[in-house]
Amino acid sequence: MVRAAVSSLLFWFVLLFAAAAPAQEAERVRISGSNTLARALVPTVAQAWLRDIGYRDIQVRKPRAALTEIHATRDGQPLVVEIAASDSALGFADLVEGRAQIAMMARRPNAAEIDAGWQLGDLASQDQEFVVALDGVAVVVNRANPIARLDLEQLRALFSGRSRDWRELGAAAGEVHLHLDANAGAVRDLMNDKVMRGAAFGEAQMHSDARALIAAVAADPFAVGLVPIGESYGQGARPVAVSDGGRAIAPTRADVLSEDYPLSRRLYLYGGQMMGALSRSFALYSMGRGGQRAVARAGHVAVTLVPGRERALTLGPLEYRQMVERAVRLPLSLRFNFAGSGEAAVAASVYDSRAVRDLDRLRSFMRLPPNRGRSVLVVGFADASAGSPMASMMMSNDRADLVAQELVSRGIKVQVARGMGTALAVAGARDPLARYRNERVEVWLL
Known part of the structure; x- marks a missing residue:
């Protein structure tokens, strides 16, 4: 009788203790910054990441x-991915202050931000800077409109309402x-x-989505x-093709992915040099096959290496064509790290x-x-800041040779490397990033 009473008391004591015990604290991956990434891209990638590393009940x-x-939970362990939407500047500030492990940014950190976040390490390094997607804008006109190209100043005049006819x-x-x-x-x-660049948009007819806008342009x-x-x-x-002081470039898939098209940009994730295992796992996953499929599902341009169709070139030197x-x-266009105005930092690698x-x-x-046994062509380009035409040609040849050696070391056959x-x-001298954009290397598949 006494034993039964004691057992009953123990049962109720355990029950009350369990009820009073706090729930297990969930581990958190905190991501903060650009609303462009926070709206759909990062949540979509995060869910794919959690599923692929074994989490359930998402x-x-x-x-x-x-x-x-x-x-989500895995093996009874809870995890929460927090995605706070604001803007690139606030996301970077949260990373610096330790309120986030990952910053979402639609641009590279500026010089002031680099100074404020000096303790984060080398933010231009591939270990801390993750290009997760590309973004871009197409300027569309009616097919009856003969306009084939516009430069940035003409676009500013158009969309600010200064050009009315x-x-x-x-x-x-x-x-x-x-x-x-x-x-x-x-x-x-x-x-x-x-x-x-500070100008306000002019009066415009507003639409609920891109399809409605395109239909209206097609009718006018x-x-x-x-x-x-x-x-x-x-x-x-x-x-229409767009010029930024260089050649006019249409928003083809290849020119957007190569970032030669002026109205395109990278979408970044940034982490500190002491990123936790989970946050680094997420950042690396975002650039892999599963992450890039999720990027595409979210409506952004995935950074993939699928070649377009062969098409005849009408621009450039005869030798090039x-x-x-x-x-x-x-x-793709392989670009390099430079010290100086407009660049985030110099990474350990010569490549960005x-x-x-x-x-x-x-x-x-x-x-x-399908590609085994095939070879590539490597073509380098330089910026006018190299000085003379001879110096620019030497620079472009050096860049092409550098990439060719890199590819050969990876087992890729290079048939020709030429500057x-x-x-x-692709950019004029007034662009502060002209050297960065113009000094590039193309790769062509034979």
């Missing part, structure tokens, strides 16, 4: 408008009709950064609008962080069964 919660939480831009007379997507915040952000020969890269233009609208005549351009990853992607791509000097510049 739930998406919104404690408040600017915060997304993704809850197409005749000012070389087309037939007609009042310019601006069209904007009311929900395309990323489009406005990119235009403000690269084109508007005097219309011009902005849509995200990747939207279908349909039968009645088409994109003859050399690549039977080759297919791979969708994306180029380091692209070299590895190239090795994997060339090992695929083209300052030919086919």
